[in-house]
Each structure stands twice: as C-alpha cells, then as structure tokens.
C-alpha cells in the first residue's frame with residue numbers, strides 16, 4: 001500500500017471524480033492509504049479533456065481537498 005499525503009491526488013476531489021462514490025476511493029480518503037497499482041482519471045475539466053490518468057500519489061496545483069466521508 002502507498003501512503004497518501006495531503007495535497008496528493010488520492011485526497012483530491014477530482015481523483016476519479018466520475019466514480020466519486022466508489023468504495024475504494026472513499027477508503028483512500030479515510031485511511032490515507034492506496035493500492036500501489038491504482039490509476040484513475042482526473043476529473044478536473046482541463047485534465048479530463050486530455051484523458052489524464054493519475055495515481056494516488058500524483059499531484060498538481062489544482063488540488064482541492066475532497067470532503068471527508
């Protein structure tokens with residue numbers, strides 16, 4: 001498992017935004033841990049049109065903290 005820090009994709013509201021209720025994504029937000037091979041689409045509109053895929057420990061300056069479950 002990967003440790004996900006504040007400011008990294010796994011804790012961003014845009015991480016897998018189209019599947020926001022996915023149990024796995026909710027677990028990542030709760031535990032700050034993610035599977036090492038997980039890659040999901042970024043839902044930020046500018047990134048989505050580029051089909052940007054990110055890992056839980058990726059990041060960018062558009063980070064916006066996801067609400068805690």
Ligand code: SF4
Pocket residue numbers: 007008009010012013014015016042043044047054058059060061062063064
């Ligand atoms: S790439 Fe940026 S906007 Fe997309 S999930 Fe990661 S931190 Fe959020």
